[in-house]
Amino acid sequence: MLFENSLAFARRLDQADPLRSYRDRFHIPERNGEPLIYLCGNSLGLQPKTVRQALDRELGIWQQHGVEGWFEGENPWLTVHQRCKQPLAQIVGALPSEVCPMNNLTVNLHLLLTSFYRPQAGRTRILTIGGDFPSDQYALETHLQTRGLNPADALIEVFPRTDEHTWRTEDMLAAIEEHRDSLALVLMSGLHYYTGQVFDMAAIARKARAHGILVGFDLAHAVGNVPLQLHDWGVDFAFWCSYKYLNSGPGGVSGIFVHEKHHRAALPRLAGWWGYDETRRFDMTKGFSPMAGADGWQLSTPTVLAMAVHHTALQITDEAGMEALRQKSERLTGFLEFVLKQSGHPLKIMTPVNPAERGCQLSLLIENDGKAVFNRLTEQGIIGDWREPNCIRLAPAPLYNTFEEVWRVGQVFREA
Structure with missing residues (x-):
């Protein structure tokens, strides 16, 4: 797929997403009443809304x-x-x-x-x-x-x-x-x-x-x-x-x-x-x-x-099915890779380029001031994962993350 670095394009992808309804089945963490962009499912996935009823x-x-x-x-x-x-x-x-x-x-x-x-x-x-x-x-x-x-x-x-x-x-x-x-x-x-x-x-x-x-x-x-x-x-x-x-x-x-x-x-x-x-x-x-x-x-x-x-x-x-989840995952992660490269930020993606050799995670190698960049993301409501000495892990999960969220991550890197 040919990506475009625009909010309108991201929203079109979300509208066409056959799994878009699954996001509503999870509690999305908030800060000051606004939903966070949660890209840390590789550490802890979000809570399904059916959990309380099951318990x-x-x-x-x-x-x-x-x-x-x-x-x-x-x-x-x-x-x-x-x-x-x-x-x-x-x-x-x-x-x-x-x-x-x-x-x-x-x-x-x-x-x-x-x-x-x-x-x-x-x-x-x-x-x-x-x-x-x-x-x-x-x-x-x-x-x-x-x-x-x-x-x-x-x-x-x-x-x-x-x-x-x-x-x-x-x-x-x-x-x-x-x-x-x-x-x-x-x-x-x-x-x-x-x-x-x-x-x-x-x-x-x-x-x-x-x-x-x-x-x-x-x-x-x-x-x-x-x-x-x-x-x-x-x-x-x-x-x-x-x-x-x-x-x-x-x-x-x-x-x-x-x-x-x-x-x-x-x-x-x-x-x-x-x-x-x-x-x-x-x-x-x-x-x-x-x-x-x-x-x-x-x-x-x-x-x-x-x-x-x-x-x-x-x-x-x-x-949802693993086939459908995998299809969206590859597209989400590919879009994240695209907007990060378009941001102009001096970072290196250490995760393989080949979609078959990666899951829904990109590991970003930031040699200088990586922790400052991570803190900036957190301040902007983007929840990722910091790994010493200089790695930020971002994982857009297909069950609850959106293409618009991914686009907004790219904007924060562009502004940084």
């Missing part, structure tokens, strides 16, 4: 039924996680049996490492990207230490080339090829939090699988943002949070994917009673017998109120 419904069940809420009513809490499985499966490209909402992201990472990091003689190492999200770095370091391994030896980190900000797919594949005989696992983000780069997960999974190496992805910044086909790609496992593009609230429930090829395997795991065979869970007997599929990795009793928020938010994303 009130569960609070009413608690009030009226007490403990019997686990068993009574149209939607008993005993099966609360099952309500989320179908929409999650659609969003990540999986079978319903392969996904489960549970716990928080780093807890799930450790659980899945227990099952899928299986070092053997000659194959003990994990390949990842250098500079991945700190939580993943800490989890890998400490998990390796619990196995009696030195992270400095057991962890292979692949970095971008000198003077480049993003990774080349051929370098990732070459690293897997080079270390194939020593690798037990490839584990990395599917979309990099800092640069906004989407990795070619299909190619990475295919290369790892060709050498008998298991592969897993952290999808915190990818789920609900970019198209995923985890089952068809042959990914072994994945995990994510739900409070960014899935809009499930601060600290919202995480989720996991475990490919069906592993469902009947005798994998080591850390178990809890909610992962026990549901038909016999209340027998309270010794000897762990897991539920089928991804559900067997559950640990503790689910947080019903968080699940209620998650379910109502997932319904919005599922209804």
